[in-house]
Amino acid sequence: MLHKSPVTSTSTATVGKDNKHDSAERHIKGTALYIDDIREPQGTLHLAPGYAQATCGKIKNLDLSAVRSAPGVVAVLTAKDIPGVNDCSPAMGDDMILADGHILFHGQVVFAVVATSHLEARKAARLAKIEIEETPPMVTVEDGLEKDASVLPPYEFLTGSPDEIIKSSPNQIVDSFHIGGQEHFYLEGQIAMAIPGDDGEMLVHSSTQHPTEVQHTIAKMLGIQDAAVVCECRRMGGAFGGKESQAAQWAALSALAAYVTGRPAKMRLDRDDDMIMTGKRHDQACHWQAGYDDQGKLTAVNVEFNSRCGCSADLSLGVNDRTMFHADNSYYYPASRILSRRVMTNTVSNTAFRGFGGPQGMVFSERMMDAIAIKLGMDPLDVRKINFYGDEGRDVTPFGMKVQDNILDELVSKLENTSDYRNRRKEIDAFNKKSPFLKKGLALNPVKFGISFTLKHLNQAGALVHVYTDGSVQVNHGGTEMGQGLYTKVAQVVAEEFGIDLDHVRITATKTDKVPNTAPTAASSGSDMNGMAAKRAAETIKERLIELASKLYQVDKEAISFAHNKVKVGEQEIAFAELTQQAFLERVSLSSTGYYATPHITWDRETKDGRPFLYFAYGACCAEVTIDTLTGEMKVDRVDILHDVGKSLNPAIDIGQIEGGFVQGMGWLTTEELVYDDQGRLRTHAPSTYKIPTASDIPEDFRVKLWKSNGNREDTIYRSKAVGEPPVMLATAIFSAVTNAIASLSPGQVPQINTPATPENILRSVQDMKKRDRKAGA
Amino acid sequence: MRQSVKFLRDGEVVELDNVDPNETLLDYLRLREGSCGTKEGCGEGDCGACSVAIGSLKDGKLEYQAVNSCIQLLGMMDGKEIITVDDLSDSSQARRSGELHPVQDAMLRHHGSQCGFCTPGIVMSLFTLYHAEIEADRNTINDQLAGNLCRCTGYRPIIDAALESCTGKAEDRFREDAKARTTKLNELDDKEDLFIGNEAKFFAAPASTETLASLYEKHPDAVIVAGATDVGLWITKQLRDLPKIIHIGRVTELQNIIDNKGEIIIGAGVTYAHAKETLATIDPDVAEIIRRIGSTQVRASGTIGGNIANGSPIGDSPPLLIALNARLTLQKGTQSREIDLENFFIDYGKQDRKEGEFVSKIRVPKLAENEVFRSYKISKRFDQDISALLAAFRLTLDNSKITQARIAYGGMAGTPKRAELTQKALIGIDLNAPETWENAVQTLEQDFTPLSDMRASADYRMEAAKGLLIKALHEISNGKVDQQGKQTRVIGARANDVREAV
Missing domain, CATH: 3.30.365.10 (Aldehyde oxidase/xanthine dehydrogenase, molybdopterin binding domain)
Structure with missing residues (x-):
């Protein structure tokens, strides 16, 4: 399974080579050295967060006397200790560093213990008595919608008259499904260490994707100039978006402790605290309808995404905009309405996660392709192909940008051949006819992902x-x-x-x-x-x-x-x-x-006009799975990937991003299930209950290749293309293959299934299909 | 009686007389030694970032096993060798040699790290596989790595590195001076009782059953620790103070496995890793269930005795052992008694264990000629996950007729429990007549009222429980599985078993 570099430019000596990761x-x-490995300056103190057992309501009484008198405790920080602004949000000013008066979700930090050791701080944090005058929490998207609660106004793209066109189309389909969230599970949890310096200066080591924002947050919190704060990050033990905005709170608390005590202070979240207190990928309730002709070609699409944003805005604007930007994935929608509601709930504020909303948009479009294929009795790949972006007239996205660098026809045809898609389709059909309990499914899904921040100034x-x-x-x-x-x-x-x-x-x-x-x-x-x-x-x-x-x-x-x-x-x-x-x-x-x-970016969010992306990255994935219709268990048998990175800066690193991104996407759509109880408390807050893929989950037969590219048509660095996020969405092929396998039970019926495709969700869908099949047969 | 803990580090004996009973190995490494190569990822023995290799003598031979140092107690290291990633290339010895270990070299060349945080644990996990001196195939590597989560790479380059480096022969400096290490470990095995602390707070590791029994009788409030794969979490997650710890890992009698003609007797201190081979002779499904308990790291320290004694409703081995009609020996002082394992579990969190009484051994009957066995585990993820449910079926057959049935489920009630009514309903059923199975399958609804939790809903548990009974009957009636078009499992296919052909 060794990969040879397919792209080696003759004109470069170092660029384009399989150089090893610098570390x-x-x-x-x-x-x-990760932050926890840096030799601590003498007298370094350690922080632990404290929170209430309730979900939301007014803080009636906060009794910290037992915390303060616990062994090793040097200080206990509350909102009152903050000299400046009590906010660690990226933009909207709605994320408190320490709760003040109210809590909005289970796990919101109410106070922080500062002690001479990590263990003492953790033990002391559990001694608080917090009385909350509880109000009933909004837990699910539906709860939030019912109360019309939102963190941001809805946003919509509209082209043509989709509703009318759908009505008058030869075929219509209406469907709803739920798209699950995802925990980042970076192996190195959130951590920061603050070291006070001369004249109120503060040096903060933070495991953050955004050192500048950490610097600004701390300066604002302490009421000092940005110039007095330095944030440093040598490396993170994984981040995946989880340390874009949400690393700031822990860095701020460390700095606050250093400010209050005058001593270096470190805050490392225990894994359970980390999972309870930091946001995740947005889960979304997706309702959609589409019109299409007898060949499976779309006439119009009407989709709404109801996104669980949690208790604050955080990065929900950009994330949910990107869900909309990618609700077309690789397909031309002649007319469309794409609506996104940013629903508020009393759960942790959801945040960036590799793909930044894009995966949710794409998993919808791929489900739509599968559903149309099932309804028409067509091979899903043929439905996909017929809907690809094309020449003049079929090249404009729902947000008005032209798709001018499309290579999917070639790329998908190539993968179709190298994966032996058509023959395997026949073999799978034959297998399914003979096998009583086990059913196989196959799918070949494309990815088209826009590169650039949709917030222009970040570029x-x-x-x-x-x-x-x-x-x-x-x-x-x-x-x-x-x-x-x-x-x-x-x-x-x-x-x-x-x-x-x-x-x-x-x-x-x-x-x-x-x-x-x-x-x-x-x-x-x-x-x-x-x-x-x-x-x-x-x-x-x-x-x-x-x-x-x-x-x-x-x-x-x-x-x-x-x-x-x-x-x-x-x-x-x-x-x-x-x-x-x-x-x-x-x-x-x-x-x-x-x-x-970055040049050529002209997107205007108000007028919904211009070009949000410099270019698109493309890829495709063919996946084969087997499901067990008695238990719902599922195994990924084979995966073939062909992905476009332009002229690769480093093929070995790019292959690593593709494989790793794909497996992370696979986890999102299969085993990784976030379970909240009816009070909005996360029940899956440790690796014992939240299951990311392990070595045996990756396909035994896993073939990953880089697309032989002539280079990015845009003038990017050595004509390469970005690779961090797009491969995550290659994993929609797994979900489509599962759908395909279930659909074999009752031809013509679209399986009802939510993501992730856990054994439970698969079995429920299987049993539902069997019921519908019996009804149809009766 | 010895009042210090002794172990090997970098080839030398380290002796400590100041060991807190709750001090973990990881804290010792990072906070006391300042060896920060080993990382904490989860603090509950699930992610493997803290994996280190523990060397010990098994039948006189030096054996290396990966464990999760975050939930191993420092005192448990007595008599062992501890090897961390720092020792492979950053210790004084390693620095002198300047060479990378073969598994490190392979990881480097295959681009096996991205963020690098899980990497030290993976290197140590592969180090132990390297020292297993087997030609590792993909399945072996998957198993070895099941307890090492990596969020960046997608594992492929790590698997390639393992395939390339773990090929059967260990030729590193640890192998070169294995003899010296063996001698030192032999010297450390002084058969002395270990006791550090005072009557109110201690870590004890008795060397004989007698001392263990008398110590526990005197301190029935002490916590008995075998592998600490559960108790470790009481410390790291519940932040409990456990002032009195009695570790049974040094009691030789409890480490025995006796393979008699009709039964296997397993001492309470036997780890899953060591019990697996013998228990596997009962049925391939027993081996598969044990393979899927925890991870390599967990099975290297966790014991079957511990899994039973802590009474977890989700323990994977109890339903299996109940279906096999295992019996349990409990000892208190010099007295011991034997009970059916299923009677040990009284209710959720409640077992038939008297004050000062401890589990000493488990007897597991083998299958008779006319008995067949099937067992299945259902979890969200195949490897290293706690079961949503676990089913074990032992059927006695007269040709194609079921004459007796013994069925146990885990995850369907507060305790591992038999499906009494379903067992009855199965008697007399003809395996050749699938249309007669339905009644027995539906009877499961009368046997169990499962609960919903984060692992599965009550509905799913019931539906999957039925599915597994159908699967078992189907497989047994088929006799052979994995025939073309009759494959019955997505993973863990059984080898064909002609004996079962009906």
Whole structure:
């Protein structure tokens, strides 16, 4: 199962190579430092959060006397201790760092214990007596809808007159299903350590995707200038969106403890607390109807997504907008209404999760394709293909952007062949006829994912490159490393630019005092933006070096080039390190910033007009599953993936993103089930009850290939494409294959099934099909 | 009596006389030693980020097993060797050699890490597989890694690294000086009772049943710990103070497995890992159920005795053992008594165990010639998940007629319980006449009123329970499974068993 690099540009020495993750050796040795591994400064204190057992209501009485007198306790923080603004929200000002007066969900932090050890803090936190005047919680989306509760106004895309067209179409379908949420389950839980400095300054190590936001939150909380706070993040032990906005609260609490006590303070959430107190992927109730002709071609689509946002807005605007931007997935909707309601509930505020709402949009469109195919008795792949975006007239999305870089016809045909889709379809039909209990299903689903932040101002990045006189290079940029290999890719870009070996480039921790005012590392845009910013910084220095060499050696600038750690100056070659020495002696600056703002983005949310994405990333996945109709158990037998990353910056890392993203998406749609009780308390708050995929869940036969691309048609960094999120949605093929397997029980009937396809959901759907089959037969 | 804990680190004996009974191995490594290569991911022995290798002598031979250090008590390490990721490449010895361990090297070349947080645990898990000296296939690797969650890679590169590096022969420096390590471990095995602390707060690890019995009689409020895969969580999650801990891991008599003609006798201190091979001879389904209990790490420390004694309604082994009609020996002081295992479970959280009484062994009868057995586990995830329900069927056959039935379910009631009425309804049924099964299948509704929880709803439990009975009857009537078009399981297919052909 070894993967060979299919994309190797002849013109690059470092870019496009299978370089190892910059920390790979430290990972396998256990020497990569995560925040909890950094040697603590003497006297470091530890925090633990405290919360009420109730879900929502007014705090009647908060008795912390037992907490304060518990062993090791140095301080107990409440909202009163906050000198500035009690808010850790990304934008709307509606997320309290510490509850003040009311609680809105089970697990909301009411106080924080500061103690001399982690264990003492945790033990003390359980001694609080919190009396809540409880009000009945809104737990489900339906509860919220009933009370007309929302965190943000609804938003809608409308093209044509979908309702009328559906009515007059040859065929109509109406359906509802529920799309489950997902816990991030980053292996390293939320953590931060704050170290107080001179004159009220604060250095905060935070496991965050958004150091700038952590900096701003802390400055605002303490009532000090942004310039007095530095946030640093060398690496995260996974994030997946869960540390985009929701890392801030723990960093803020650490900083508050450091501010109150004058001592370094660290907060590491226990896994259960982490799962109870931090948001998840938005689960959504999806109601839709569609019209289509006898060939399965859509005439119009009307879909509404009712999204459980939880108790505050957090990133729900962007997340749910992206559900809408991807409700078409790869398909042309001649007329459509796409509505998203951002429902408020008394549950933890849901947040970014790899795909950022896109997966929910796509799982709907794929269910629609499956349903139409079942109704018409067609192969689902044929229905998909007939609805793909096409030429002029069939190339405009429901939000008005033209799809101009579509490669799905070719890509899907290729995968159809290499996966042997048609033959396997026949084999599966034969198997299902003979097998009494086990049924197989097959699906081949496409992905089209828009790249760029849909919030325009986030599409900017900065970098800082230092060349030292010995020829070594230090790179810093605004992106954070969460395992995705961003640091490696950016280092490759800089090494490429200077024509030096990768091990001469050292990439250092992301830090707000090196590169300020950064965007979060999100929206798959990390290497697109930071790679470009770093390239520009390197180019600036390189231009200075060329000018210098041209002057010193009296050769034309065009005759100067950089490769193999050397600089070719006309006919002669000098070591790169020699030229950098000369630069110092000649008083030429060897340091530069670089800046990049993604071009061509014109989206205006108010007018619903313009172009939200620079380009689309494409991929497709063919999945085969077997279900057990007696128990609902399901096994993924084989998966073939073909995915487009443009000209890959690093094929090994890209393959890793594709495989990992796919498996994470598979978990979302199969075993990962969030269960809340009727009081809105999460019952699945540890890996013992919340089941992410393990080694045996991945398909035994797992074939992942990169699309042989001529490069991104947009001028991205070395013509590569973003890869972080799109592969997650390849997993819709698993859900479609399950649907396909269940549908074999009663041809023509669309199985009712929600995600995730747990054994219970599959068995319920199977039994429902059998009932309907009996009725139909009677 | 010894008043210190002794174990091997980096080839040298470490002796500690200040061991809190509740101190975990992970806290010792990270907080006391400052060895931060080992990570905490969940604190409940589920994610495997804290995996370390424990070396011990099994029948005189040095054996390495991966365990979850977050729920292992430091005192339990007495007489063992502890190897962490730091020892592979960051200890004084490793630094001198400068080489990566073969499993690390394979992980590196296959791009087996992304965020890197689970990686040290995975490396240690693979280290123990490397030392198992077997040619690891995909299934073995899946099993080995079931207790190591990775959220980034999707496992494929890790599996490839394992396939490449765990090929049957261990040739690392740990193997090179295995002899010296074996000698040191032999020296540590001094057969002395271990007791650290005072009468009010102690960690004890008696070396004989006699000391164990008398100590527990004196301190019936103490907590007996075998593998700590459950008790560990009382400490790390419930934050309970357990002042008195008695660890049974050093009691030799409790470590025995006796394979008699008609029955297997398992000491209460025998781990799942060690019991599996012998119990597997009863029926392949017994092996499969044990394979799916916890993870490699959990099975390396957890014991069947512990699973029974803690009385969990979701324990996977009790329904299996009840269907097999296992009997339990309980000891108090010098007295012991034997009871049917099913009578041990009185009610939810309540067992027939008197003050100062402990489980000493379990007798498991083998199947008779005319008996067939089937067992199934249903969980959201196949590996390392707690069952939503577990069913075990033992049927006595006269040709195609069922003459006796013994059926037990877990997850269907407050305790593991037999389906009494269904058993009766099955008697006389002809396996060749599937149309006669329905009544017995529906009778399950009279036997059980399951509950809903986060693992499954009551409805699902009942429907799946029926499905499993149908499956068992179908499989047995077929005699052979996995025939073309008659495959009956999505995982864990049984080898064909001609004996059962009806």
